Amino acid sequence: MLGIIVEGSYDEKIIRAFISRMRSEDPVIRPVGGKSKLGKKLPGWLEYFHYQYKDIDKVLVIRDQDQECIKTVVEKLQNKLAGHRYPFKIKFCAIKVTIETWLLADERAIGNVVGQHVPPVMGSLEDIENPKDCLMQILTTAKVGYTDEKAGQIAAAADLEKIAYRCPGFNRFREDIQDC
Numbered sequence: 548m549l550g551i552i553v554e555g556s557y558d559e560k561i562i563r564a565f566i567s568r569m570r571s572e573d574p575v576i577r578p579v580g581g582k583s584k585l586g587k588k589l590p591g592w593l594e595y596f597h598y599q600y601k602d603i604d605k606v607l608v609i610r611d612q613d614q615e616c617i618k619t620v621v622e623k624l625q626n627k628l629a630g631h632r633y634p635f636k637i638k639f640c641a642i643k644v645t646i647e648t649w650l651l652a653d654e655r656a657i658g659n660v661v662g663q664h665v666p667p668v669m670g671s672l673e674d675i676e677n678p679k680d681c682l683m684q685i686l687t688t689a690k691v692g693y694t695d696e697k698a699g700q701i702a703a704a705a706d707l708e709k710i711a712y713r714c715p716g717f718n719r720f721r722e723d724i725q726d727c
Contacts, residue, residue, distance in 0.1 A: 553577070
């Protein structure tokens, strides 16, 4: 069984929607209340999986890169586990910029959720400085608020191949999920 640790409820809804289309088995996904709590309390969250779910054999820790170097994000998370041992494999996935980067890849999915045509976001999505603000602007223009439910709906409607093409970092995530 796969366990997943994510920053918050938006991430949980998005990741759950993506994974439901990639795997037959539902993972246990635990939002931890933000990036800082994920970093500070990572060993405790892994202990939670160890004691609550005896059949977990892999835990994927997913965190937004934000403005940090992806390698640095992963090293910081790995360093939090120095001296700790767990009976399952732990894998780290740093999303290039934020998870909203992936949602921006498919304007058709956004349009389906907001009920109107949405023009494509041009350029390299993984170079957008604040993809969450960009997505929120698109939704505001359509008079729709950005909620975790809307985020999950966009992810559920999104074309995974289009996301993989427009956001190469999404391929690492898919490989991590398929590796389980």
